[in-house]
Amino acid sequence: MEEIHRFGYDPITCHTWNNNQSQLALSLNNNEVGIYQKSGKQWERSAVLAEHSGRVMGIDWGRTTNRIVTCGADRNAYVWTPSEDGRWRPTLVLLRINRAATTVRWSPKENKFAVGTGARLICVCHYEEENDWWVAKHIKKPIGATVSSIDWHPNNVLLAAGSSDFAVRIFSAFVKEIERRPEPTVWGTKMPFAALMYEERRRGDGWVHSVGFSPSGNRLAWASHGSVVGISDAGTVYTLTTSVLPFLSVLWVSESSLVAAGHDCRPYLYSVGSAVVYAGSLDVSTHEEDQGDLSAMQMFHSLDRLGAADVSTAIGTKHQNSVNQMAAVAWRDCVATRVSSVGTDGLLILWNTSSLHASLNSLKL
């Protein structure tokens, strides 16, 4: 069953979990990040990270190093390290950008992080020991518009970026100061910094809202504003045009299935094999279920006053407004068993994907 948590009535713009899901960091569409501690069934705010002067656009929690990186519309990024008294100490990272930062992600080894920006470039930042600061390097060409979403390949070098110029691209973010040359992947062999390894530009499909590498890194998925889910399987592209409102977030839950959610307020599961196939929704509520009891007197009363029998404004899904972001919470045997989604309705909902996966296996795709 789903767990629903409410964090006020403001939209939750971004969220991230720590390594054992005992703590949660999220931002309520303002310039603060709240750290919440699980106490029983409730979430209690244990700390506030307030350093940004503009809206916080992205948060990521490094699960092994226990550092949080945040980026904001004030063109800054901060790396937060925890101290013994439970407070978090910020370190400013100079990104050298002249537009807002839109999204931020730690690399798998957490020795560097990438920031997507509205300045049509991606900043890849690594820590320089001798000067005790984070150095930002820029990836510019051939990005033509705001970078809305980024995701790292498991090899810690390749970076996928979706942007508003209708393209998904894979760049190399190889930083020779901190790592060794990577092994060849399905996306190419030579990976100097800022090399464009792959590009897929679909003008008809609209802005790219979200990108994601599959757990092995051989597949790349994206969600476009034209209500399209696209997959590139090492270069072979499949798309699925959907009949629902556009998705804002895609998340791989196994090597062959992904969950997408967005303006339709409902997470959908898709199975990826030789084609992309719809495999059911995580949210199976209907309108009648959420109605509650509507007594006869209430019905005639509202008919009389307002001309309509049913005046509830609730929609028939668990989320009452668009889903902004999803995150995988728990993995078991390379399958994400729990997934969280946050929305513009101020709700965070935890979904179990195990039952849907069981039915997927019986479909034998």
Added chain:
Amino acid sequence: MSKTASTREFRKVDVDQFNEDNFQDETAAEESQGPNETEVNNSLQSKNNTQALKTVLQNPVASCRNPELKTRVFKLVMKVLSLFKSSEVETAVASLSAVEVDLLMKYVYRGFAEPTSDNICPILLLWHEKLFAVGGYGSIVRVLTNRQTV
């Protein structure tokens, strides 16, 4: 500030074209012949409306840069749509593929914007309703986001 020129021509210069930050949306225009008009007219004369509809949606001109061709095709599509009886619309929509449904939705919206006759709007509303039942919100969103307009 002294007035150095008595002409005001400089005010008509589009300075935005010199702004380097502007998004450059350059792609090669694809040439397309558009649907075969004689074939469409023949199908209409032989009262085979569904065949006429499928023919007129072939060789889409959405990615072309020729406005006269696009307008000619658009007017032809409107003519085909208006010749259907109300009861036939649903079966005709059922025979279309998903791509054709999206393309026809684009024409319906253009028809709303530029009505070709006085009574085209109720006809288009009926087509819109039937196309929406098949294509859903996704087909409408694609009309809005697709930069290749009909």
